[in-house]
Amino acid sequence: MYLRELKLINFRNYRESAVSFSQGINFVVGNNAQGKTNLVEAIYLLSSGRSYRTPVDSELLRWGADTLYIKGSVVENTGEKSIEIGIRGNNKSIKVNGVQLVKRGELFGNLTTVIFSPDELKLVKEGPSHRRKFMDQEIIQIKPAYYYVLTSYNKVLYQRNSFLKASMAGRFDTDILGVWDKQLAEYGARLIYYRQRFIKRLSGFAKSMHSKLTNGQEDLEVTYQCCIGQQQEESLSDIRSWFCGKLQSCRSRDFKTGVTNFGPHREDLGVSVNGIDVRKYGSQGQQRTAALSMKLSEIELVKSETGEYPVLLLDDVMSELDPLRQKYILENLARVQTFITCTHLTGVMKKRSDSAKVFHVNSGIITTEG
Numbered sequence: 001m002y003l004r005e006l007k008l009i010n011f012r013n014y015r016e017s018a019v020s021f022s023q024g025i026n027f028v029v030g031n032n033a034q035g036k037t038n039l040v041e042a043i044y045l046l047s048s049g050r051s052y053r054t055p056v057d058s059e060l061l062r063w064g065a066d067t068l069y070i071k072g073s074v075v076e077n078t079g080e081k082s083i084e085i086g087i088r089g090n091n092k093s094i095k096v097n098g099v100q101l102v103k104r105g106e107l108f109g110n111l112t113t114v115i116f117s118p119d120e121l122k123l124v125k126e127g128p129s130h131r132r133k134f135m136d137q138e139i140i141q142i143k144p145a146y147y148y149v150l151t152s153y154n155k156v157l158y159q160r161n162s163f164l165k166a167s168m169a170g171r172f173d174t175d176i177l178g179v180w181d182k183q184l185a186e187y188g189a190r191l192i193y194y195r196q197r198f199i200k201r202l203s204g205f206a207k208s209m210h211s212k213l214t215n216g217q218e219d220l221e222v223t224y225q226c227c228i229g230q231q232q233e234e235s236l237s238d239i240r241s242w243f244c245g246k247l248q249s250c251r252s253r254d255f256k257t258g259v260t261n262f263g264p265h266r267e268d269l270g271v272s273v274n275g276i277d278v279r280k281y282g283s284q285g286q287q288r289t290a291a292l293s294m295k296l297s298e299i300e301l302v303k304s305e306t307g308e309y310p311v312l313l314l315d316d317v318m319s320e321l322d323p324l325r326q327k328y329i330l331e332n333l334a335r336v337q338t339f340i341t342c343t344h345l346t347g348v349m350k351k352r353s354d355s356a357k358v359f360h361v362n363s364g365i366i367t368t369e370g
């Protein structure tokens with residue numbers, strides 16, 4: 001799929017803009033603080049209904065404006081569709097083909113994006129919460145139902161933790177805890193079920209991507225470090241009963257600490273290169289390349305699950321990669337619509353610019369080169 005056209009009114013530093021994009025590579029070039037990331041953010045907003053930079057929608061309104069409007073025309077195998085987002089104060093409206101959505105979750109899958117910014121380069125280096133977020137965001141794109149399971153799980157987890165905290169102050173009722181446990185196991189088991197299946201597939205794509213990026217020098221292994229300790233794919237009911245058993249055995253610790261010590265919220269992804277844990281022992285470059293392989297592997301995963309390539313958003317990362325990796329991205333993702341922001345086109349990028357579209361951004365005004 002690709003984004004054919006984008007209209008922005010009062011979004012961040014854009015007053016009013018309309019742009020048509022290339023199906024292939026789109027270079028978005030401009031000095032610092034001109035609106036390059038804002039443009040990427042607008043595209044991401046169309047795919048998820050939310051910014052990745054702020055949870056506060058009103059921050060997206062151009063300063064001094066009270067409403068904003070974004071419209072994207074998305075082309076996929078089955079035809080073209082429109083996605084519209086309007087924000088007025090704290091109210092947000094999302095429409096697909098003119099039909100108002102009731103929940104943000106209904107938007108998922110209409111425009112799939114894979115975003116890669118300097119933050120994602122830290123995917124391997126940083127703590128487990130980054131890798132869990134990575135897992136969750138990517139599964140949501142291919143399995144929108146996962147989003148509801150995740151939010152339900154987090155809600156129950158919050159309630160169970162509140163109950164545990166209150167229990168520390170004296171009230172101690174295992175019957176009530178049992179009610180939370182049942183619900184937590186229900187949603188938790190589903191998260192594990194999807195994660196087991198998803199990571200196995202992603203791992204295969206990441207391995208071959210990494211091999212290409214390193215000229216066959218490095219073997220990348222991404223593994224799911226599941227809280228129930230099982231690695232093979234199990235049935236939902238098996239996972240559920242394992243989960244319940246584990247919760248039971250952790251109870252006294254939970255009551256003592258006032259938090260839930262076990263569950264998908266404590267999981268991680270193992271990342272090794274040639275058998276060595278790169279999260280701990282990898283060089284900076286190895287960690288970045290592993291992160292790049294993991295992110296780029298999502299492209300193939302989304303394609304294999306949905307039949308459509310996602311849109312790739314590379315914000316400020318080209319300059320962080322060596323020319324070899326830059327070249328790989330530019331030459332091997334021909335069928336993927338790609339947005340690349342940068343302050344200037346480097347040598348490898350210039351070579352590709354004849355078949356790409358180049359946009360210049362200056363104080364919220366976009367102009368097309370040529």
Ligand SMILES: Nc1ncnc2c1ncn2[C@@H]1O[C@H](COP(=O)(O)OP(=O)(O)OP(=O)(O)O)[C@@H](O)[C@H]1O
Pocket residue numbers: 011012013014030031032033034035036037038039059060061062063316343
């Ligand atoms: N709500 C808003 N209304 C108006 N302007 C805003 C709003 N939010 C951010 N800006 C401004 O938008 C400008 C461009 O921001 P953006 O992050 O897109 O820059 P950039 O081109 O990606 O720069 P860099 O190269 O430094 O990453 C900034 O100067 C910022 O102050």
Ligand SMILES: [Mg+2]
Pocket residue numbers: 036037038316
């Ligand atoms: Mg930026």
